[in-house]
Amino acid sequence: MTRLGYCDKSLSYYQRAKHLTDSLTLAEKAQLLGSLNKGAPRVGIPEYNWWSEALHGVSNVGDGSKFGKIVPAATSFPTPITTTSSFNESLWKAIGQAVSTEARAMNNLGVAGLTFWSPNINVVRDPRWGRTLETPGEDPYVAGRYAVNYVRGLQDVEGQETAQDPNTRPLKVSACCKHYAAYDLDKWTDKGNMLIDRFRFSANATEQDMVETFLRPFEMCVKDGDVSSVMCSYNNIWGIPTCADARLLRGTIRGDWNLHGYIVSDCDSIQTIVESQKFLDDTPYDGVAQVLKAGLDMDCQSYYQKYLESASLQGLVKESDMDSALINDFIVLMRLGWFDGQPAYDSLNAKDICSKEHLDLAADAARKGIVLLKNVNSALPLSTDKHKNIAIVGPHANATSVMIGNYAGVPCKLVSPFDGLKAYANVTYQMGCADVLCKNETFIFPAVRVARDADATIIAIGLDLDVESEGLDRLDLDLPGSQNMLVRQVAQASKGPVVLLILSAGGVNVTEFHNSNDIDAIVWAGYPGEQGGAAIADVLYGKHNPGGRLPVTWYPGDYVSQLPMTSMNLRPIDELDYPGRTYKFYNGSTIYQFGYGLSYTQFTYAVTSTQKGLSKKLQFNQHCVQLSYNHSAYIPPCHGARISDLACNQEDITIDVSVTNTGKVDGTETVILFSRPPQGLDDAPIKQVIGFQSVFVAAGATEVVTFKLISCNTLSIVTGSAYVALPAGQHTIVVGTGDNSIEFPFQVSIKK
Template identity: 55%
Template sequence: MGKSFRFLLFCLSILSVASWAVSTQQSRLLMDDFVGEYGDLAKNYTHVCHESRYALLGLDIKNFAFCDKSLSYEERAKDLVSRMTLQEKVMQSVHTASGVRRLGLPEYSWWSEALHGISNLGPGVFFDEAIPGATSFPAVILSTAAFNQTLWKTLGRVVSTEGRAMYNLGRAGLTFWSPNINVVRDTRWGRTQETSGEDPFTVGEFGVNYVRGLQDVEGTENVTDLNSRPLKVSSCCKHYAAYDIDAWLDVDRHTFDARVSEQDMKETFVSPFERCVREGDVSSVMCSFNQINGIPACSDSRLLKGVIRDEWDLHGYIVSDCYGLEVIVDNQNYLNDSKADAVAKTLQAGLDLECGHYYTDALNESVLTGKVSQYELDRALKNLYVLLLRVGYFDGIPAYESLGLKDICAADHIELAREAARQGIVLLKNDNEVLPLKPGEKITLVGPHANATQVMIGNYAGLPCKYVSPLEAFSAIANVTYATGCLDASCSNDTYFSEAKKAAKYAAVTIIFVGTDLSIEAEFIDREDFLLPGNQAELIKQVAEVSSGPVILVVLSGSNIDIAFAKNNPKISAILWVGFPGEQGGHSIADVVFGKYNPGGRLPVTWYEADYVDMLPMSSMSLRPVDELGYPGRTYKFFNGSTVYPFGYGMSYTNFSYSLTPSKISIDIDLNKFQKCRTVAYTEDQMAPSCPAVLLDDMSCDDTIEFEVAVTNVGRVDGSEVLMVYSLPPSGIVGTHIKQVIGFQKVFVAAGDTETVKFSMNACKSLRIVDSTGYSLLPSGSHTIRVGDDSNSASYSLRVKYNYN
């Protein structure tokens, strides 16, 4: 399937959702399905169990125990479900729940999105003249590049404030299916921009913090009964699991069977989801389209009930990716199941809610024919209604009922969008310290993204409050000449090159804005190469050749691009990667270029050279090298070849030095008679220790790694530094990672000053390896703790020793 055709399908799907949303706007207000004499009055109430509302509907609220606040949420949900007929239950099991008029239960749309701001993708949200937009923050990949947990949580808080305000105004639900916490195995994936990159630890950190920001009600974060913990809004971690391919050549996500080892599943693909549930207390998990080792993810009872519900103790519900059951039946033909068979299996596996219509089409038949018990349906619905009780759908949450129009596109929210983008911007090159520029200089802006607006907000975005393009932002600061060079990212010809070259020839500084857009990388559209689209590279070369002053390259993209030609071109003095920077992108880029902000972002994915895509197919799921096929490893953890820029790379307008002081350099562990030494494979030239490793499940795992890092700003400019902490396993272990991120912290240091940062982390989690059978082990021997990268780092050796009889 060609890219243009896939993009057409993508556009049609968006138009379909948009049309659906518009057609159902009048039913989106909470009480709009109750028409009649009191309909207009009833819909003024923002929660179900309001006594006056029931009176307006001609119902006595005292007759409905599910509205009795003295009862537990579990009791109330059970009462509500017990009052429904089988057909009524079935009609509540999909994302457009119909409600039950005789019970005073209105319809509810579960599908809202809030990946980096309130999105209009999905029928649960709509914008209109009253609310024309919401704050559109940078795409997640750029916010991740800030490596700042506080920022991520703050983004979640602000997004949930706007979402709750829109709910109060009848234009959004309370259940947002965000964030996307899939680890990026291959950066050809079109949805890389939606994610936090290739490192499982970083993805987990982002997920936990963003979820906490979305969900947490201040003062209730640590209540004992998590099933009754109130939520500001409900968040969803998706797509579970091993999902990171959409449409690559002839491989399609709807039919793709991800053949994944237990080692990679545990170490990489499910790790962020476990943290999202256990540490973030997320209230929903979405299962993915793909099959995993022959079984559709949404039909796998081991992955759903066994792991998410029982092992991780999810307090919430499990939902399918949209129309995922249709995929199982019509695309995957799994076990040649009928609709009734498929819905029975997914419900039994633990799928509480379907985004789609197969439950309403066939679940009634499944129950009546004995394929699945009505008890399973009751269980699923109770999970859903306990969640809606927690989020205030039935009773409201007083602290948020005053939120309204003033809380959407508020000035501090727009400023946060600007701050988030500039924190994430990565400085890749700065020869002769050409940056920052001085305001007032004569500048030429060229390239397809020099006047970017919609391109800046990327995938799963809503309608922004106001776009600020680079051209607008730079024009307010400098004397700007603009020449497009290419009309759009496809840059299909050189028609406008001469105009761009003429403008650059007489400029003090030329800034070239290039990159991708949603026609090149997005949901439904994976990339086939790592090159700049069309003739963009040629535009850069020709403009740089004739420019009379320094040339600065600004790259907008959701993932890596091989720009080695620009990196190595002495005519190009500086390079910035700015991701998809959100509605305030122009201001954020200008803030960095003119030195209002000192860049401190780091790359969250490896920037491979272009020939990497020729070395292995995107459909190969292994992260480790596959020697017999000649496949290299994936991500910084397993790839040891040359790169354009490595994971974690990023420069500053200043320089930093580190010194590291550990609290201890050895961990001695006494084993009892029930703890067994495990074998670990070593290279032939490396002697294995007498006790190579111990299973983590057999250990208390209460040892900690503690150290201090003194960070000195040895330059002339204030700035922020990301302290990236890695652990390196003992040398000689076969098949394990090269290194892995175990912590990070962003710290601001004034010029000439020193700041001390303390780190404390669990030894088992930080030093573990996962063997080929999927067991988590703590190996003995000399581990290395390193802060920083190869060019600027401090490290020490930490010995793990087992004492046993």
């Protein structure tokens, strides 16, 4: 081994990776480009499984990480949709750090790899999407910031977060942002009962929507998060499989964004391209050649291993393309210390898995992600004096594994809502429904009976992986089966306050219960992880004042009849009566808006900074961009400028927001900042998130939150021809959502 050049630590990672690649036979190269490979023993390379997952804790999906006698469990944090609801970037990073610590410990113990294909950062375009629970919600900027922080938590080695050459920067573990791109349909049946699935769906998104929405989180993940891997998705875009699209892979990820890492296929994607999508009627040999030349460095599964050697011998692909892919893969393994060791983490072992610190963080994340949606006459929080005997009923009353969602491992210690509430009261439990599908009404009456005598009743309802999951989109937004009947009958019979507790990822149609006088409070907990029950109890009894905000819009039930899942356009299509998608473009009514959430106290805002505008000057060889207006009281002589023509790397906007707690309870306020473009611009968003912060404010106190922003990022729009442009004119800055939101004008002038 000491005589092999790739073991010479005096050489750069690139030189070592090239030396190793050059030492391999063609057959060995093909074998090493598959995710589960047997290595190359001839030159000292052992077998390695690239496929591990860490969506919200180390998972046993992919078989790269294993649970058993050596490591029986790992901390299972809330699913990303719940964690995102905290709008707390430091929390997202802390979870990534905890997960990577447990992953490294498991690797030291020989039961995990170092390459984790997480997080999922696809934008939730449609509320029916089954994988909403895995994502950071519907806003591309929020999804991007989640990606940056979680990836930094997974990857960054303390003190070595940056490097002059990022390809030399050491990694704690390797993260992967997926699924690239425009992937947000799994398996859906339209009104004509035609089955459409992710393996054959062509996501025909406009270039405007690609730049503005579908690509933005990935760009942020690569550029700001410095992620070491990106996974391409199953779907086509305008008839071209994403894993075979050289423009998307070589052109954008590696060229425009300068990825420091490797590009991997979603599992069996190459086989799907050849056998299901029948792209260009390729043979398997043509298929592996196509994707390799497009820039795919790693095949999840074995198509490369079966066909790539022969494809090269047939002259369909150059061996040097295989070399480039392997060098990208090997450099990541070197940065991880797979060849040399990573002394900073050698001491991690079983004691660092399921530690009290990590379980406390899981509980804290669940508390911060819970969203209070309704609270009539301050029904919540419950009181240990007044509500000593409570009832909890419904299919999620004693939820355990439901709370950890999918892509989970074996949790350390599950705490159900029933168990969590026992710390505060005497609790009576009835299931109300046999399961979430709630097809048997015989369980409803026992639930009604216990509610009649309880000081307070919690009805725990919602969805689970039988309703929304990978490979399964919803057909409607309603609660399944007889859950509505359960809620009505229990609520009518209850003598004390009634709290509706919802476990779900996507929104559910609770219009009736939001308006009902029989329902005093509604709480959404998402899928809150293994400590979810304790967190729910802490919120219901006021130990924690909820500060979470919805990361997705909750639409009324008839939304699904207004447009098909297959329509990729974000903007309304008037001629088809399509109402648009996400809070940025949707023009209809909602149950709860994106960013909605209540507290047990009240907050007011005031803007204390004095900056009300800025000016940009174009140089001699730079030009104003022509924008389209549908109406406007004033159209500036220079409509705007392309971001590529402006100096955009400086923070040039400062906004100070004072947050005053006018109530009697300490609380955390989530301040979300939006911008609204000048009035009358065609196709511009209604508004868009430009920043967010969570701030703790004691009762009666005031805290100041400062936003330092780059105007090119925060005030720009994407034109119909897909230019990113900064419009001149009067923008509007909106602070907050709901009744306490405030707004003020912000003038942008652009001069030649």
